[in-house]
Amino acid sequence: MSTLLPSPSTTLSPPSSPIIRLCDVCKTYRSAAVEVHAVRGVMLDIYRGDFVAIMGASGSGKSSLMNMLGCLDRPNSGEYSLDGVNISSLSRSQLATLRNHKLGFVFQSFHLLSRTTALENVELPMFYSQPLVSMATQRKRAEAVLAKVGLAGRGDHWPNQLSGGQQQRVAIARALVNQPQMVLADEPTGNLDSRTSIEIMGLFEELNNSGITIVMVTHELEIAAYCKRIIVMRDGKVLSDTLNENRRSASRERHQLDEAERHAQLG
Amino acid sequence: MYILYETFFLRPVLTALIALRALRRHKLRSLLTALGIIIGVAAVVSMIAVGNGAQAQIESRVASLGQNLLTVFAGNRRSGGINSGLGSASVLTIEDAKAIGLEIPDVIAVSPEVSTTAQVIGNGQNWSSTIAGESASYLQIRDWPLAAGTMFTDMDVRTGAKVAVIGSKTVSQLFGPIDPIGQTVRIKNTPFVIIGVLSSKGAGMGGNDQDDRLIIPYTTAMKRLTGDKYLRSINVQVNSKERMDFAQAQITSLLRQRHRLTAETSNDFNILNQKEIADTVNSISTTITLFLASVSSISLLVGGIGIMNIMLVSVTERTREIGIRIAIGAQSGDILLQFLIEATTLSLLGGILGVLLGVGAAHLVGHLAQVEIIVSTSSVILACSVSFTIGVFFGFYPARKAARLDPIDALRYE
Numbered sequence: 001m002s003t004l005l006p007s008p009s010t011t012l013s014p015p016s017s018p019i020i021r022l023c024d025v026c027k028t029y030r031s032a033a034v035e036v037h038a039v040r041g042v043m044l045d046i047y048r049g050d051f052v053a054i055m056g057a058s059g060s061g062k063s064s065l066m067n068m069l070g071c072l073d074r075p076n077s078g079e080y081s082l083d084g085v086n087i088s089s090l091s092r093s094q095l096a097t098l099r100n101h102k103l104g105f106v107f108q109s110f111h112l113l114s115r116t117t118a119l120e121n122v123e124l125p126m127f128y129s130q131p132l133v134s135m136a137t138q139r140k141r142a143e144a145v146l147a148k149v150g151l152a153g154r155g156d157h158w159p160n161q162l163s164g165g166q167q168q169r170v171a172i173a174r175a176l177v178n179q180p181q182m183v184l185a186d187e188p189t190g191n192l193d194s195r196t197s198i199e200i201m202g203l204f205e206e207l208n209n210s211g212i213t214i215v216m217v218t219h220e221l222e223i224a225a226y227c228k229r230i231i232v233m234r235d236g237k238v239l240s241d242t243l244n245e246n247r248r249s250a251s252r253e254r255h256q257l258d259e260a261e262r263h264a265q266l267g
Numbered sequence: 268m269y270i271l272y273e274t275f276f277l278r279p280v281l282t283a284l285i286a287l288r289a290l291r292r293h294k295l296r297s298l299l300t301a302l303g304i305i306i307g308v309a310a311v312v313s314m315i316a317v318g319n320g321a322q323a324q325i326e327s328r329v330a331s332l333g334q335n336l337l338t339v340f341a342g343n344r345r346s347g348g349i350n351s352g353l354g355s356a357s358v359l360t361i362e363d364a365k366a367i368g369l370e371i372p373d374v375i376a377v378s379p380e381v382s383t384t385a386q387v388i389g390n391g392q393n394w395s396s397t398i399a400g401e402s403a404s405y406l407q408i409r410d411w412p413l414a415a416g417t418m419f420t421d422m423d424v425r426t427g428a429k430v431a432v433i434g435s436k437t438v439s440q441l442f443g444p445i446d447p448i449g450q451t452v453r454i455k456n457t458p459f460v461i462i463g464v465l466s467s468k469g470a471g472m473g474g475n476d477q478d479d480r481l482i483i484p485y486t487t488a489m490k491r492l493t494g495d496k497y498l499r500s501i502n503v504q505v506n507s508k509e510r511m512d513f514a515q516a517q518i519t520s521l522l523r524q525r526h527r528l529t530a531e532t533s534n535d536f537n538i539l540n541q542k543e544i545a546d547t548v549n550s551i552s553t554t555i556t557l558f559l560a561s562v563s564s565i566s567l568l569v570g571g572i573g574i575m576n577i578m579l580v581s582v583t584e585r586t587r588e589i590g591i592r593i594a595i596g597a598q599s600g601d602i603l604l605q606f607l608i609e610a611t612t613l614s615l616l617g618g619i620l621g622v623l624l625g626v627g628a629a630h631l632v633g634h635l636a637q638v639e640i641i642v643s644t645s646s647v648i649l650a651c652s653v654s655f656t657i658g659v660f661f662g663f664y665p666a667r668k669a670a671r672l673d674p675i676d677a678l679r680y681e
Contacts, residue, residue, distance in 0.1 A: 067675050070594070072594060072674045072675050073675060092599065093598055093599065096593065096596050096597065096598050096599075097596065097598075099594065099595065099596045100595065100596020100597075101596070105594055105595060107678070111587065111590075111591045111594075111678065112591075113588055113591060114588075115292055124591075124592070124595060125595045125596055127281065128592070128595065128596040128597045128598070128601060129596070131269070131270070131273060132273050132277060132278065132281075174595070178596075
């Protein structure tokens with residue numbers, strides 16, 4: 001299974017070149033005579049193996065920053081290089097290829113294709129890969145990734161036959177299937193109850209331990225507490241960027257929850 | 268090489284599968300959308316089939332006149348303001364007919380014609396029939412084979428033999444099932460021996476029944492029946508279609524000369540040109556077919572607009588799906604192709620069903636109205652390719668709209 005994922009050789013010591021380097025990035029939206037400065041001069045480096053939470057109130061510019069990190073949008077000024085490639089100079093088509101090859105997306109409301117099986121949802125990014133992956137390989141890889149997120153054998157279910165947590169697992173599998181440099185998660189636990197949230201965070205923890213770089217946007221401090229590094233934004237600027245000293249462990253908490261439940265049932 | 272195979276075959280095929288899946292999800296809506304095209308194509312195909320059938324029917328009637336036929340009619344006779352109609356003037360003579368045969372090089376056969384209506388008595392029955400006096404080459408000129416027996420010969424014409432070739436309708440009226448060959452009929456007290464039976468030819472150009480007649484040597488007819496030395500008309504066969512206009516001009520000048528007409532007087536005869544009739548009839552029926560087809564193709568246009576409408580709805584409805592696809596790396600071309608294939612599949616499917624329905628409808632019309640119908644392969648191919656084009660044309664705008672969506676807005680769309 002680990003052959004599907006990038007090797008974790010760089011997780012321990014920060015390497016010399018970051019996968020993400022933002023240099024004085026600005027983003028301004030113009031709508032009907034009003035200028036909104038969503039992101040103002042953000043400097044940011046994210047290294048391989050990092051697990052970053054971007055926090056902030058609504059309107060703090062975290063979503064705009066996330067859109068740029070995800071190559072869905074380009075900065076007005078400043079430089080953004082992903083894996084050594086300057087994004088600002090790329091065309092729409094080149095950005096699409098980049099998203100397909102180097103990024104994985106996880107959304108708050110899962111964004112799975114309805115009336116499409118879990119397996120087909122996971123296969124989707126490979127359908128748009130160039131060169132095309134053979135159908136047999138697509139199936140094999142999709143099944144392997146589904147198994148990795150704990151949904152082995154659920155491939156033929158439709159999204160509406162799955163619980164919220166399971167749907168988010170399918171979405172994570174879809175994000176992982178093209179072996180991306182980085183997974184971007186936008187409020188991945190926003191639509192989930194606290195127990196399922198812990199499960200999903202446990203999954204992210206596991207993935208990060210195996211070497212995958214994860215950047216997530218969240219406004220919940222409890223969720224951010226599972227990450228290695230917390231960036232707080234306000235008014236389009238980075239307010240603080242700290243390593244998380246008291247990091248919580250989702251897998252341990254889940255274990256404790258299970259214990260407590262078993263106890264309660266016995267009692 | 269593989270890149271080409273992937274770009275131009277594999278990827279479109281896979282995209283087509285996605286498009287088909289989307290159509291399958293909305294079966295009723297897809298069917299209703301395609302219905303516009305189905306009705307349009309069915310109308311065009313059936314109209315063309317009926318039009319072609321009518322054209323063929325008219326053409327076969329024109330062809331039944333004979334091969335490369337020019338008919339010279341005597342002009343109309345006016346006496347005291349009474350116009351007696353074509354063929355009534357006493358101007359055409361046997362010598363005129365002979366002169367045409369001898370002097371015009373493109374003419375290969377000539378048959379002087381006299382005609383009367385008389386009571387025919389035979390086998391104890393009597394029946395009023397058309398009696399046509401003709402030359403021995405008449406059947407060759409009219410391209411009219413015999414069903415039985417033989418045609419009279421040049422010798423019979425020269426000697427004024429009392430022999431007759433009889434039409435199939437007249438046979439059944441007089442003789443019923445009896446073989447008429449060798450039997451005698453009496454016309455105005457003159458006995459004629461029947462030596463041949465004409466094959467059935469049906470109604471002529473004017474709607475008269477060509478099967479109800481007796482053909483006898485024109486010499487006999489003039490001597491025994493009409494008592495007239497003038498001809499009603501002269502049937503002339505020209506060696507080829509291309510030479511007909513030229514031959515017509517030559518005959519005109521020959522007859523003008525023979526009838527001693529001065530430059531100021533108009534012709535005392537008329538020439539009916541089979542090619543001209545055929546051309547006129549053809550152009551009329553082609554116009555009618557085109558008219559029918561163009562009226563029904565308006566419904567094709569309406570069908571196309573229906574497809575565009577539904578595709579626009581579908582793009583709006585699936586904005587989020589499109590956003591997801593773009594976010595995870597779909598190229599604009601992939602999205603464009605997906606929606607274009609959806610639209611084209613709808614219209615092409617509609618086209619194929621429409622062809623089936625149209626062929627069925629045409630056969631039904633043909634059966635109910637007792638008219639000939641011809642479903643031409645070219646009209647079927649045309650209908651299919653037109654519906655394909657409609658799909659591409661009306662599907663392009665919605666597809667481009669989908670392909671140009673901004674992924675951020677599309678993902679946020681509720």
